[in-house]
Every structure is written in structure tokens, then in C-alpha cells.
Amino acid sequence: MKLLACRNCNYISDSSTCPNCGSASLSEDWAGYVIVLDVEESEIAKKLNITKPGKYALKVR
Amino acid sequence: MEETQKPAIFAIRTTIGQEKNTADMIASRAKNFKLPVKAVLAPTGIRGYIFVEAVGKTTIERVRAGIKHGKGMVAGEVPITQIEQFLVPKAAVTGMEVGDVVELISGPFRGERARIIRVDEGKEEITVELFEATVPIPVTVRGDSVKILQKKEKEGEGEGK
Numbered sequence: 001m002k003l004l005a006c007r008n009c010n011y012i013s014d015s016s017t018c019p020n021c022g023s024a025s026l027s028e029d030w031a032g033y034v035i036v037l038d039v040e041e042s043e044i045a046k047k048l049n050i051t052k053p054g055k056y057a058l059k060v061r
Numbered sequence: 062m063e064e065t066q067k068p069a070i071f072a073i074r075t076t077i078g079q080e081k082n083t084a085d086m087i088a089s090r091a092k093n094f095k096l097p098v099k100a101v102l103a104p105t106g107i108r109g110y111i112f113v114e115a116v117g118k119t120t121i122e123r124v125r126a127g128i129k130h131g132k133g134m135v136a137g138e139v140p141i142t143q144i145e146q147f148l149v150p151k152a153a154v155t156g157m158e159v160g161d162v163v164e165l166i167s168g169p170f171r172g173e174r175a176r177i178i179r180v181d182e183g184k185e186e187i188t189v190e191l192f193e194a195t196v197p198i199p200v201t202v203r204g205d206s207v208k209i210l211q212k213k214e215k216e217g218e219g220e221g222k
Contacts, residue, residue, distance in 0.1 A: 035088040
């Protein structure tokens with residue numbers, strides 16, 4: 001199934017609603033890819049204001 | 062001993078076009094082997110490289126081992142200040158102006174040369190007029206499906222470019 005990114009929080013999933021924020025506004029047109037495994041210690045997660053581990057897009061159209 | 066170290070960012074060379082797959086494989090290996098990998102980044106602007114935030118160089122070597130598209134590791138750490146520019150991607154139409162000559166790189170008009178007649182920064186779209194067309198028809202395309210060939214010459218700058 002095609003991966004969709006949430007327009008709200010950029011979380012990438014294959015479900016019809018965002019498992020992170022519950023939003024139904026998802027897009028298959030996204031770019032850039034970040035996988036955050038440890039939010040507490042990751043500098044990248046802090047810069048992107050990511051609070052939950054998972055896969056995120058950098059840009060969602 | 063490694064647990065006391067702070068995580069750093071390392072660059073891994075990958076096969077071009079396989080950045081996302083490699084990032085997925087690294088993340089799943091890190092989970093399976095419980096390696097101290099904090100994040101994996103595959104930005105759009107950079108091809109053939111991904112960035113892995115992990116504790117220690119040995120972690121990177123262990124996580125990369127056996128991954129087909131992981132071609133090697135770039136020596137040294139990458140400072141976060143160098144990564145920041147990739148974390149906030151700039152709009153695809155940045156730097157494009159009305160009058161610039163572009164080449165379409167995807168879609169039905171691929172390979173055609175055109176001149177920009179309108180730039181929509183909000184939608185990241187540009188409207189172009191194809192050179193080859195006998196009747197000038199405005200075609201709206203996405204900003205990332207064109208390549209700038211020639212910037213519009215500014216008045217007063219002359220031809221010496």
C-alpha cells in the first residue's frame with residue numbers, strides 16, 4: 001500500500017487516518033524522509049519538534 | 062562505555078535512488094539488534110547519502126554491515142548546523158523568476174524548453190510557455206519538474222555573464 005504523509009504532523013503511515021494526530025488530511029505527495037527511533041536523545045527530532053518515534057516526511061504538499 | 066557518549070551524526074553513502082530503502086533497513090537493523098541509533102535522515106536535496114544519528118562510529122559500522130545499498134561511511138562526524146538546511150526544505154520555486162528559461166524534466170513535455178510567465182510560490186507551481194509550440198499556450202507545471210537553464214538577464218547587467 002502507498003505510504004501517506006499527514007499534512008498536519010508529517011507522520012508517514014499507510015492507514016487512512018494519521019495514527020499520530022488522528023487527522024484525516026493525508027497526502028501521497030511528500031518528500032524527504034526521517035525515521036526517529038529515540039526522541040529523547042535525537043538532535044534531529046528536537047530540531048523538527050518530533051515527540052513520538054516513527055517515520056516522518058520533511059515536506060508534504 | 063559507549064552509552065555515556067553523546068549521539069553524533071554520520072553520513073553513509075548509498076546507491077543513488079535507494080536512500081529511503083537504506084534508511085528503512087538501517088532503522089529495522091537498529092531495532093532488531095538494539096543498537097543506539099537515534100534517527101535516520103534521507104533528505105531530498107542530497108542524492109546518494111543518508112545521515113544517521115547514533116552513538117559512536119562502531120554503531121554505524123555494525124548497523125551498515127550487510128545492507129546491500131549501504132556503500133560506505135564518510136569519515137568524521139557531520140555537525141548538526143550542516144544538516145539544518147536539509148531539515149527545512151525550501152520551496153521548489155525558490156530562485157525562479159518570470160522570464161527565466163527552463164527545461165521541463167518530467168511529464169508529457171519532458172525535454173522541451175520554455176520561458177516562465179508566472180510563478181505561484183504558494184502552490185509551488187510555475188506557468189511556462191513552450192518555445193517549440195507554434196501557438197503560445199500557457200502550461201502550468203510543478204516547480205520541481207523543471208530545471209533552470211538560463212536566468213533572465215537583468216537590465217543594466219549587460220551581456221557579460
